[in-house]
Amino acid sequence: MTxxxxxxxxxxxxxxxxxxxKKSLENVDGVNNVEVDLAQNSVVVDTSLPTLEIQKKLxxxxxxVAIKGYxxxxxxxxxxxAGKEDVKGVVRFVQATPDTCIIDGTIDGLKPGKHNIEIHECGDLSKGCLSVGKVFNPAQYSGERLYGHLGSIVAxxxxxxxxxxxxxxxxxxxVIGRSFVVSLTENEGSTAPISCGIIARSAGLFQNPKTICACDGTTIWDEVAKPNSKSSL
Known part of the structure; x- marks a missing residue:
């Protein structure tokens, strides 16, 4: 696994x-290396584990703890x-190599069981998940699956x-600027989207120096401490 x-x-x-x-990540399968910089409050983890799993250990x-970059x-x-109000989540993408995109997410509020995850054509949430278009499948692509169909996840x-x-x-x-969509699987009687969000570019490794908001002086620690904070800087 990459x-x-x-x-x-x-x-x-x-x-x-x-x-x-360092001790919190010692002898953890899937953690290859940990680099800690006290002066910068930075911890860089080389891992094949989901982001949330590492975050929980820290x-x-x-x-x-806040996520700074990949x-x-x-x-x-x-x-x-957008979509059902009780479904919330964050999905992160990293082009780890030219041939491998890592997709790493946590989604709450789903009905237990299988759900499809997909990339849809449009980053338009003006009508919620009804305005994101079809599953993205560029004309030049000729693979066996629909390009934007990423398989299923289990709640x-x-x-x-x-x-x-x-x-x-x-x-x-x-797919930057398009939408990530979660939908019910066919064996649950529907393929309609139930939750979605725009895919926006985020910081890479060491590309995000921000620790304070220039507009109101809020520090990252203030933000992370908020209930249900999704702060990733």
């Missing part, structure tokens, strides 16, 4: 903090903000689906 580097901002004040953070130390030629994020009994997959077809540059 690994990628993820940079986290972790609230640390001393070498003891550094040691605690948060288990009792410190505030290694890859292009990175993007889709925040599910557990609590309504949460966590996933990380490697896609050998998708090229992230082709």
């Amino acid at each position: 690994s990628t580097k993820i940079q986290f901002l972790v609230q640390m004040t001393c070498e003891s903090c550094v040691n605690t953070v 948060e288990s130390t009792g410190r505030l 290694q890859g030629s292009i990175a993007a994020v889709s925040i599910l903000e 557990e009994r609590n309504g949460r689906a966590e996933f990380r997959r490697e896609d050998k077809v998708l090229r992230l540059a082709d």
